[in-house]
Amino acid sequence: MKGLRFGQLRSFHTALRPLEANKKSEGSRLLPVKMLSHPLGVFQKPESGDPHYFVDERTWKEWGRDVRDKEKHMKKRKELMEEFGESRFRDMKELRQHNGKQWLSPAAFFRAEKSRYMPNFLGRTLASPQIVSTTDTLEGNVSIVRMFTSVFGEEHARSYVTNADRYLDKFDLVQNRDFQIVNFNIPENKIKSWMLSWYVGSMAKKCPPDERKRYFIIEHLGKLMRGIKNAIGHTNVYTGYVYVVDQKCRIRWAASGLATETDRETLWKTVRALSKNGPDGLKPKVEEDDDDIE
Structure with missing residues (x-):
């Protein structure tokens, strides 16, 4: 039994090794990560209170x-x-x-007419125990949605807004912060959802008061969990995901795993374009650095 526990601990510790260390041990087994080439999301426009998934009402x-x-x-x-x-x-x-990456993030945001919608989720926030719809928070706003299931994933998602002040200054967003950061904490199953409810109080104390209403603990997704997660590219339980969602709840850019410098640059370029130019994200005359992709 002791040997088994040691083996589990060793395996857990190995999972924390950075990519550079793994290159030495994994060698040719390191599989390539492909560029995300298609929009993520659901085709149906979300409505408040109408989730795209089965809710376990027991x-x-x-x-x-x-x-x-x-x-x-x-x-x-x-x-x-x-x-x-x-x-x-x-x-x-x-x-x-x-480092948790399921794909390489696109170099620019998806066209408005090609983009799909962020599903409507139901959950409680750190500000209130009442079940509310995430669409009510996203609609009408440019949102950086950070989505995670594990501690690893939360660290991944947090890495995208590291040194945010530098990017806000670079992209002229300091004075006009027309965007919001929203957290979706999605428990893996109903038991973990119940366990997480015990820590809401301590989580709220660590979260700034004005951000608590935008930190959602999503209700367990039930029978269609795999389907809805696949639609938004949430295919790894340990990975963190970040989405830039426009004013119409469309996913315009997405990323997974730990952020790179290029990821951060593209994220903030997308936020700037959507904040200054509206949901389409484009000026009448398209600048080169604001180009979008199919």
Whole structure:
């Protein structure tokens, strides 16, 4: 048993090694990461209070009764084990190889007419226990949405706004901060969602008061979790994701894993374009550095 625990600890520690260290050990096994070449999101425009996914409406009493049902429990256990076997080890390997990157971020934002929508999620914020729609916060605003499921992912997402003041000054956004930063903390399953609820108070204390209403703890996504996550490219449970969402709730740019200098530059260029030029993001005469992609 001690050997097993040591092995697990060693595996966990190895996952934290930076990419440079892994190049020595992984060698030719390091798989390439491709550029994100297509828009992410859902085709249907989100509506407040109308989630794009199944919501588990069982009470805790009903949920507990289903857990105690041996037949249902064994079936669910088999499904979870299959899912874990398929994805968790793969997710950890990807985290080790590419600092969490699932794709290389596009060099510019997606065209408005090609872009898809950020799904509407339901959740509680650090400011209130009431369940609200994320669309109400996103609509009408330029938003940097940071999405994560794990501690690793939260660190990834935070890296995109490192040294933000420098970029705000560079892109002339200091005086006119026409954008917001929104956090989506998405628990992996209902048990983790319940556990996370115990830490809301301490999380709120660490979060500035004016940012608490934009920090969402999303309700467990239920049966369609995989489908909705695939639509927005959220395919690794350990990775953090960042999206620039325009005033019409369309995803105009996306990134995953730890931020590079190029990622930060492109993110803030996109924010500037959408903030100054509206949802289309383009001036009548398109400047070279504000070009978009198909």
